[in-house]
Amino acid sequence: MQTEELLPAQRADLLRRLVAGELPDARGRFGPFGGRYAPETLMPALQRLEEGLQRFLKDADFQAELGRELRDWAGRPTALSPAPTLSRRWGATVWLKREDLAHTGAHKINNALGQALLAKRLGARRIIAETGAGQHGVATAAACARVGIPCIVYMGAVDVQRQAPNVERMVQLGAEVVPVKSGDRTLRAAIDEAFRDWVSDPNGSYYLLGSAVGPHPYPLLVRELQSVIGREARAQFIERTGGLPDAVFACVGGGSNAIGLFHPLVGDASVELIGVEAGGRSAKLGENAATLATGRPGVLHGTYSMLLQDKEGLVQETHSISAGLDYPGVGPEHALLRAIGRVTYVSATDDEALDALRECCSAEGILPAIETAHAFAGARKWAATHPGKTLLIGLSGRGDKDMPTLSQVFGGARKILEEAGG
Amino acid sequence: MSTPQAARPRDKITAAIRKTTAAGGTALVPYITAGYPQKDHFIATLKAIAGAADVVEVGVPFSDPMADGVTIQRASHTAIAAGVNLRWILRELTAAGPFAAPIVLMSYLNPLLNLGYRELAAASVPAGVCGFIVPDLPIEESADIAAALDNQGLALIQLVTPATPAERLQRLCAASQGFVYAVTVTGITGGAKELPAEVTGYLDRVRALATLPVCAGFGVRRAEQVRNLAPHTDGVVVGSALVEQLESGGDPVVFLKALRA
Numbered sequence: 001m002q003t004e005e006l007l008p009a010q011r012a013d014l015l016r017r018l019v020a021g022e023l024p025d026a027r028g029r030f031g032p033f034g035g036r037y038a039p040e041t042l043m044p045a046l047q048r049l050e051e052g053l054q055r056f057l058k059d060a061d062f063q064a065e066l067g068r069e070l071r072d073w074a075g076r077p078t079a080l081s082p083a084p085t086l087s088r089r090w091g092a093t094v095w096l097k098r099e100d101l102a103h104t105g106a107h108k109i110n111n112a113l114g115q116a117l118l119a120k121r122l123g124a125r126r127i128i129a130e131t132g133a134g135q136h137g138v139a140t141a142a143a144c145a146r147v148g149i150p151c152i153v154y155m156g157a158v159d160v161q162r163q164a165p166n167v168e169r170m171v172q173l174g175a176e177v178v179p180v181k182s183g184d185r186t187l188r189a190a191i192d193e194a195f196r197d198w199v200s201d202p203n204g205s206y207y208l209l210g211s212a213v214g215p216h217p218y219p220l221l222v223r224e225l226q227s228v229i230g231r232e233a234r235a236q237f238i239e240r241t242g243g244l245p246d247a248v249f250a251c252v253g254g255g256s257n258a259i260g261l262f263h264p265l266v267g268d269a270s271v272e273l274i275g276v277e278a279g280g281r282s283a284k285l286g287e288n289a290a291t292l293a294t295g296r297p298g299v300l301h302g303t304y305s306m307l308l309q310d311k312e313g314l315v316q317e318t319h320s321i322s323a324g325l326d327y328p329g330v331g332p333e334h335a336l337l338r339a340i341g342r343v344t345y346v347s348a349t350d351d352e353a354l355d356a357l358r359e360c361c362s363a364e365g366i367l368p369a370i371e372t373a374h375a376f377a378g379a380r381k382w383a384a385t386h387p388g389k390t391l392l393i394g395l396s397g398r399g400d401k402d403m404p405t406l407s408q409v410f411g412g413a414r415k416i417l418e419e420a421g422g
Numbered sequence: 423m424s425t426p427q428a429a430r431p432r433d434k435i436t437a438a439i440r441k442t443t444a445a446g447g448t449a450l451v452p453y454i455t456a457g458y459p460q461k462d463h464f465i466a467t468l469k470a471i472a473g474a475a476d477v478v479e480v481g482v483p484f485s486d487p488m489a490d491g492v493t494i495q496r497a498s499h500t501a502i503a504a505g506v507n508l509r510w511i512l513r514e515l516t517a518a519g520p521f522a523a524p525i526v527l528m529s530y531l532n533p534l535l536n537l538g539y540r541e542l543a544a545a546s547v548p549a550g551v552c553g554f555i556v557p558d559l560p561i562e563e564s565a566d567i568a569a570a571l572d573n574q575g576l577a578l579i580q581l582v583t584p585a586t587p588a589e590r591l592q593r594l595c596a597a598s599q600g601f602v603y604a605v606t607v608t609g610i611t612g613g614a615k616e617l618p619a620e621v622t623g624y625l626d627r628v629r630a631l632a633t634l635p636v637c638a639g640f641g642v643r644r645a646e647q648v649r650n651l652a653p654h655t656d657g658v659v660v661g662s663a664l665v666e667q668l669e670s671g672g673d674p675v676v677f678l679k680a681l682r683a
Contacts (some may be wrong), residue, residue, distance in 0.1 A: 258619025
């Protein structure tokens with residue numbers, strides 16, 4: 001396991017292999033990152049999942065079913081929208097890839113639907129999922145209802161509070177939601193708990209992991225299912241503008257929407273790719289979730305990647321106003337993309353994200369998720385130093401789920417409610 | 423520099439278990455989370471337990487113990503909050519040893535990776551640590567750490583489970599060092615109230631493949647279970663039940679002696 005900096009020749013070779021579709025390799029490695037660090041009990045199940053992925057993901061029958069359901073049920077392709085007001089204000093040409101318009105309101109449905117269909121073919125009796133912001137939980141609950149498999153969602157107790165509307169949605173969609181009160185009571189603890197459930201029933205249960213993290217083959221599986229975002233966006237962009245954007249932005253927590261948008265563009269050397277992490281309250285350890293910016297390599301949740309950890313190798317608690325980015329790890333492919341210099345990772349603070357959220361609402365009539373707003377904040381900053389460029393922002397999800405947080409921060413409805421009541 | 427065969431720390435683990443089985447007994451491998459429930463009682467508790475055990479498993483607390491049930495999760499988080507970590511454990515063991523039984527550290531991979539495998543192996547020998555159990559390290563990912571531990575004659579103990587396919591079981595039994603850790607249940611530590619009925623057949627299969635002693639763990643709590651397992655295993659690992667004893671202020675030595683009764 002190498003943690004030292006990569007040599008220029010190694011970087012170039014890894015980029016070439018990534019573009020050629022050779023990564024992850026047979027051991028689940030993206031260069032030095034990735035792998036399969038799982039309890040022995042799960043090894044046969046991970047092996048079966050890998051075999052299932054190899055068998056079905058290239059299978060014409062499976063692809064036809066997935067394509068049909070993505071179109072007829074999930075509402076794909078999603079729109080590519082010009083953002084005229086933001087373009088004017090920022091002095092740039094801004095386009096938005098509208099994953100907020102996908103069924104259940106975020107990119108998460110691409111992965112949830114694909115994996116639920118795979119789980120069905122693999123004969124799963126029940127599906128387990130974790131959720132942070134609740135978007136993956138809602139998407140999984142919906143996909144399980146559609147496919148007809150019972151669904152259990154683990155959600156940190158802190159996130160249950162701040163994403164209450166999504167809890168109700170999951171319940172209405174027939175999922176059993178289990179609040180996780182152990183550990184840090186956010187996404188990370190929910191993943192721990194989902195793994196514990198899976199360890200107890202590795203044969204009958206299917207773990208539908210929601211981000212591009214976890215032991216091999218999850219980072220590959222999630223990337224393949226989310227790459228529909230980048231493939232569509234690339235084709236739409238060429239069709240609408242005759243070219244490619246100068247820079248592409250996506251928010252990064254575990255990194256599933258970002259890898260879905262970036263991966264099909266990695267081979268386009270002229271396109272600058274920029275991931276925006278959660279800068280939280282400050283750059284101090286524990287006050288953000290900017291894993292790629294400030295982490296060190298380590299192993300968490302089955303993968304070797306960048307990790308926010310203290311000097312003893314204990315995983316650090318994180319802070320972000322957005323539950324979906326509040327995670328101390330990141331997908332191994334992002335760790336590679338950073339190491340080879342293909343993607344630049346920056347961060348946006350809680351306040352910058354909230355500010356960007358308001359701007360997107362007033363300028364374009366779109367309420368993005370707080371997670372997504374980080375990408376807008378990063379794009380705005382970049383545009384200020386790169387005038388006249390063409391930007392594509394991955395609008396990964398809508399912000400309806402964020403009402404409890406937004407009401408608390410802005411209190412926009414409070415006065416009206418008081419007036420109506422009084 | 424290679425360690426002479428007879429003095430390898432990992433052989434002490436095997437020898438300690440064999441000494442008890444040769445006398446017709448079942449080896450006892452108690453587990454404690456280091457520094458729990460009280461950090462400053464760690465060494466005293468460990469010495470008492472080592473006196474009543476064949477091998478002692480010392481848990482390095484980790485922030486994300488994903489193979490552990492509620493008891494060891496609670497113990498881990500409390501110990502971490504009190505400032506217990508790998509470096510502290512190695513320092514304490516080095517200062518207070520030697521102990522009456524060989525020590526095995528049970529740790530998730532990241533704290534070991536963070537310290538560095540060579541430094542870990544070098545610091546283990548004077549601490550009386552003879553081997554490691556790493557629940558999130560499958561054999562496929564173990565080459566680097568195994569090489570570093572091997573250099574100091576330390577054991578990397580493999581876990582096998584009821585879900586392990588036959589061929590893999592054979593491979594893990596052949597690769598294990600010290601003993602073979604046979605996980606008795608498909609699940610997390612401390613979860614099961616009763617051991618599954620098919621556990622004896624499974625243990626017999628493991629034992630038939632292993633040249634090293636086999637110790638059964640996960641869900642072992644009572645003397646009656648130990649008696650029932652005895653014909654099918656060389657030793658038993660007792661974790662969550664012992665940690666619960668320590669939490670409630672019970673005497674761990676009395677508890678361990680009762681398990682052998």
